Amino acid sequence: MDREILAKGYEPGDIERKWYKYWVDNNLFQAKGHSDAEPFCIVIPPPNVTGTLHMGHALNNTLQDILCRYKKMKGFNVLWQPGTDHAGIATQNVVEKSLASQGTDRHAVGREKFEELVWEWREKYGGIIINQLKRLGCSCDWSRERFTMDKGLSRAVKEVFVRLYEEGLIYRGDYIINWCPRCHTALADIEVEHEDMNSFLYYIRYPFVGRNGHLTVATTRPETLLGDTAVAVNPRDERYGDISGASVLLPIMNRPIPVIFEDYVDTEFGTGALKITPAHDPNDFEIGNTHNLQRIKVIDENGRMNSLAGPYQGMDRFECREKILKDIEDAGLLEKVDPYQNAIGHCYRCKTMIEPLLSKQWFVRTAPLAKAASDAVREGKTRITPASWEGTYFDWMDNIRDWCVSRQIWWGHRIPAWYCNACGEVHVAKEAPQRCRACSSEDLVQETDVLDTWFSSALWPFSTLGWPGATDELKTFYPTSVLITGFDILFFWVARMMMMGIHFMGDIPFKDVYIHALVRDAEGKKMSKSKGNVIDPLVVMDEFGTDAFRFTLAALAAQGRDVKLSEERIEGYRHFVNKIWNASRFALMNLQDKADIETGNHTLADRWILTRLGQVSTEVAQALDSFRFNEAAGICYQFIWHELCDWYLEMAKQGLYGDDKAIKDSTMETVKTAIMGSLKLLHPFMPFVTEEIWHKFTGGASSIMLAEFPKPSDFMYDKDALKKMDLLMGVINGVRNIRGEMNIPPSKSVSILLDMADGEQADIINDNITHIKTLAKVDSIRIESGAPKPEASATAVFGRNQVHVLLKGLLDFDEERKRIGKEIQKIEKEIEASEKKLSNHGFMDKAPADVVEKVKQKVDELSLKREKLKHNLSFFEKI
RNA sequence: GGGCGGGUAGCUCAGUUGGGAGAGCACCGGCCUUACAAGCCGGGGGUCACAGGUUCAAGCCCUGUUCCGCCUACCA
DSSP states (O other): OOOOOOOSSOOHHHHHHHHHHHHHHTTTTOOOSSOSSOEEEEEOOOOBTTOOOOHHHHHHHHHHHHHHHHHHHTTOEEEEEOEEBOOHHHHHHHHHHHHHHTTOOHHHHOHHHHHHHHHHHHHHHTTHHHHHHHHTTOOOOGGGOEETTSHHHHHHHHHHHHHHHHTTOEEEEEEEEEEETTTTEEEOGGGEEEEEEEEEEEEEEEEBSSSSSEEEEEESOGGGGGGOOEEEEOTTOGGGTTOTTOEEEETTTTEEEEEEEOTTSOTTSTTSEEEEOTTTOHHHHHHHHHTTOOOOOOBOTTSBBOGGGGGGTTOBHHHHHHHHHHHHHHTTOEEEEEEEEEEEEEETTTOOBOEEEEEEEEEEOOHHHHHHHHHHHHTTSSEEESTHHHHHHHHHHHTOOOEEOEESSSSSOBOOEEEETTTOOEEEOSSOOSSOTTTOOSOEEEOOOEEOHHHHHTTHHHHTTTTTSOOHHHHHHOSEEEEEEEGGGIIIIIIHHHHHHHHHHSSOSEEEEEEEOOEEOTTSOBOOTTTTOOOOHHHHHHHHOHHHHHHHHHHHOOTTSOEEOOHHHHHHHHHHHHHHHHHHHHHHHHOOOOTTOOOOOOOHHHHHHHHHHHHHHHHHHHHHHTTOHHHHHHHHHIIIIIIIIIIIIHHHHHHHHSSOHHHHHHHHHHHHHHHHHHHHHHTTTOHHHHHHHHHHHHTSOSOGGGSOOOOGGGSOOOHHHHHHHHHHHHHHHHHHHHHHHTTOOTTSOEEEEEEOSSHHHHHHHHHTHHHHHHHTTEEEEEEOTTOOOOTTEEEEEETTEEEEEEOTTTOOHHHHHHHHHHHHHHHHHHHHHHHHHHTOHHHHHHSOHHHHHHHHHHHHHHHHHHHHHHHHHHHHHTO
8 A cells, every 4th residue: 555644734736636637537526317326416507608717606616516525425326517608698798899809890790600709709718617617626527518508408498488488478579678778688677787876856847738837747867758758647646636638748849748647656756747758667668558658769779869859869868868958947947956866777797777668579477487486485395595585585486577588689599489571470489480371471580589598597407407308317316406506696597497497397496495695805895896806716726725715615604694705714724724634644654554453442532532523424414414514614623623633633642652552553543534534524625635635545546535424323432431531631621721821831841639529530530641641741640539739739620620730939829829819700700690590489490400400510510619719729828 | 665684702703492602813921742833732802783572591582773784676
């Protein structure tokens, strides 16, 4: 067996690359379509092909990888399904920008050529984020990588579109939609980001027709007045009770428009009179429908005023606003202008101000789909963790509006609809029809719009598994096990996968949804390029190592709370990685290969650490099973550093360096078991360093990925050992505490006198006397029950025992008086609180017996300790 | 406007059936003890935002106040 000793410190760089290649070359990430093992499946939230890895991805994928690696070690047939989405608008923007830099645009190159260029771009740059995920250590089954625009997924998209259309769940119609004048496309409601802005509320007079006076309306968008086709007031508004049937004259345009009555109008706001522009405002559109108002579109797709805008034709919408205000003011129709704050919609891709426009678009009728998706969570078929997100989910699902799915761009799934140029008949089909079914004309043209990217993402959990084919993968892995994602795409993606999954598969797409938090900077601010507070995960991985970075993310990922990341924190966990490295180094330096190894002669320390390892295995597994990643990480950290390293390995030195072969053999075996067990616990969090060390221990026999995750029955359970170690630690801590307080350097040994409460406890100490000598730097120990306190000694009380540290010539009496006095004070406070409870009849009557018993016991113990401390103190007061 | 989350040690945070206030970092003191100075040993430090209420018992449950963050919304 080749067991080389490790280098003095852990250097991640090359090791990470080496093992990732090893895992892939050995197909360790591959799932089986068929397997007797229980399936576990996660579909990756597909990153945009245009994307590069940011902190959100890093957290999201680290958590997924932790679960996948953990489940694999637990024996599951794990599939982590990877892929990317085509990000229609974003990708098109990137390629258009590149065209612009060459002095051309997509219209000049034409649709077909443009699509080719995007594919070329995707070939060249689309793999960046995939490689970055690999850098992070993600154990995705890359042999199954998918792309939302690839053949299989495109087939699924067509299938779904056609079926929904045939079921009447997709329709085409004229509606007011959110238009981005820069991206030149419609956007779904949730693709609009609202931002509070400082605007103005303009009060504009509309003179009455055929009578004196005017009606004053309040608006934030005076330029839309050109398209007004009514003014509405509330029928219950007494101010306007007498204007039934009246008309007003639209300023500038001098067009008479009716005054209508509409409950929607808020009498409290502005003047209680609302101008109605059905072609440029979603609410006005609705009102226009109920009152049969004309729709006059005055702003075009470029955000410019069109021919119906009269004198303003050709002006930009913002320029027009200024001009129109001036004209109205000149006409004496501008009553006043108030500063006003309102939320204005912006394109989520390019931040351009959205223009609500009247337009012909394709919609998904969501209500019936949403009902089932909502019920599935209500009935607990799909669980959302943390559960607080359920409310948000229900709120959205229960108030959902139809989903505008057509986009006026070229990069995406072209809508499978054909129009007959002869008679206008619409055909929706998977393949292009040869002739019109109504008039037999062959003059058919395909819809130019493409589908919203999220339309294809909504099918991800089943389209990636081969749907609409009936594949083994679908049978094995659908419904998938867990979806891990950020809350920012709860509506965009999770909700829509629920709708589509239930509708087309007849079952939920995943059993659990785990929503994790956002990664913020150390001040809790959202990371953004413009703020300049972005921490690049790749830089972090270079500097601190991937394992340290992953462990940090896991350790900070408490449920329901944002992750505030700072480099100091990552550095701290890099130290932890190094700690494991060095603990392993120590083990490898002291293990020997021997055929005649004699095992089973476990020391107290051996039995203790093995028992603890068993307990910790359960705790970590339970934490991971319930998505408490930070707890799982914390338990590992605490156990490995403060129990395994600080206590066990120090104690193991006695056996390793000693002459007793039986003890030595057993200790070697236990050290190995404890370290390898710890490596297995840590592997899901820090895959690289654990794999590296694992191979040093096993001589490269097999990957740690194939090892079984630790469970209590792998070790031993010795309750007695836990108790005995407690006592031993009590003695050592007592002496260390006194040494520390007295500033006695480690080079200076001390003598102690142990006053043990009973013979049994004295035996435990006797059996482990070398540990006390070594770990507390003691040269001589005397054990005597009830021995009087020696002169010039400092005393620590633990349990019913005490330890006197002999400090002839070293003891500062004042210091010792202070030290004991302080301790007594602390204890008295506790005793007081507990006694108050015990003297409370309510507590004695109503509290459970075990709680009362615990408090009584506490008072007894503390009183005893206080007594001893006081006794010790009196000793010094005599001096 | 509605909803959600949060205010716990100097900093960042944990605290899952209500019953001992914790961690990491920072700080102070002692150590180059041959796995690790990326380390070891010891220590100080908190009216758990504020005010009420429920309870024998509240960081935890309820109500209100206040501050911060986020999501959402068709009051122009």
